[in-house]
Amino acid sequence: MKRVFIVSFVLLAAIATTAYGAGVRANFSPSEISIQQMTADEMFHKAQCFMLGQEGHPQHNGKAAEWFYQAAEKAHVEAQNVMASLLADGIGVVKDEAEAIKWFTIAANNGHARAQSRLGTIYSRGLLGVTKSDVEAEKWYRMADKNGDLVARKWLLKKENEKKEQEK
Numbered sequence: 001m002k003r004v005f006i007v008s009f010v011l012l013a014a015i016a017t018t019a020y021g022a023g024v025r026a027n028f029s030p031s032e033i034s035i036q037q038m039t040a041d042e043m044f045h046k047a048q049c050f051m052l053g054q055e056g057h058p059q060h061n062g063k064a065a066e067w068f069y070q071a072a073e074k075a076h077v078e079a080q081n082v083m084a085s086l087l088a089d090g091i092g093v094v095k096d097e098a099e100a101i102k103w104f105t106i107a108a109n110n111g112h113a114r115a116q117s118r119l120g121t122i123y124s125r126g127l128l129g130v131t132k133s134d135v136e137a138e139k140w141y142r143m144a145d146k147n148g149d150l151v152a153r154k155w156l157l158k159k160e161n162e163k164k165e166q167e168k
Contacts, residue, residue: 027150040074043067047079051092061092067090072103080107081115088128097128110138113147120152 038046046057047067055057067087071079084103087096104122107115120141126132138159144152 008156016073035070039071040071040076040079043071043074044076044079047071047082059098061086063092072106075110077107077112080110081112081118084115084118100128108143111147113144113149115153116144116147117149119150120144120155124155 035043039067044067047058047064047070049055050067052162057063065083068079068083068086072083080103084100084107087103088100089095098163101119101122102116104119109128110120117140120137120139122130122137123133123140130136138141138156141149141152141155145156
């Protein structure tokens with residue numbers, strides 16, 4: 001019985017190692033049971049461990065992205081912002097500008113100042129497939145400014161100075 005257990009354990013470890021080594025994804029999906037037992041903060045922490053290769057986790061952007069996604073789905077605002085950045089830059093996931101905008105918007109609407117500021121930048125420059133819009137940029141920068149974001153404050157001051165110059 002002990003020998004069967006050891007052989008089974010070794011076989012499972014070999015399969016897991018082979019699957020991991022083959023780069024089975026960025027499709028890594030944590031088990032249903034572990035997801036149900038974990039809080040969003042725990043998922044976010046696990047994602048950070050994979051992203052940075054800490055606490056016994058190998059550095060693996062794909063696995064990090066999966067854990068950030070799980071935390072984001074559970075309304076972890078920082079994970080929502082990180083997920084947006086990963087999608088925007090194609091880190092650990094296939095680059096998807098529309099999904100990036102979606103996650104930045106979710107995080108921004110949940111009060112994340114950097115996401116609000118990033119949306120301001122995206123709209124002010126017409127990045128990630130959006131149409132350039134100072135009106136939309138100003139909306140997001142104003143939200144970010146209310147949350148203390150210095151990039152937003154700087155942009156708003158610049159726009160105010162430009163208006164004053166035009167009025168002269």
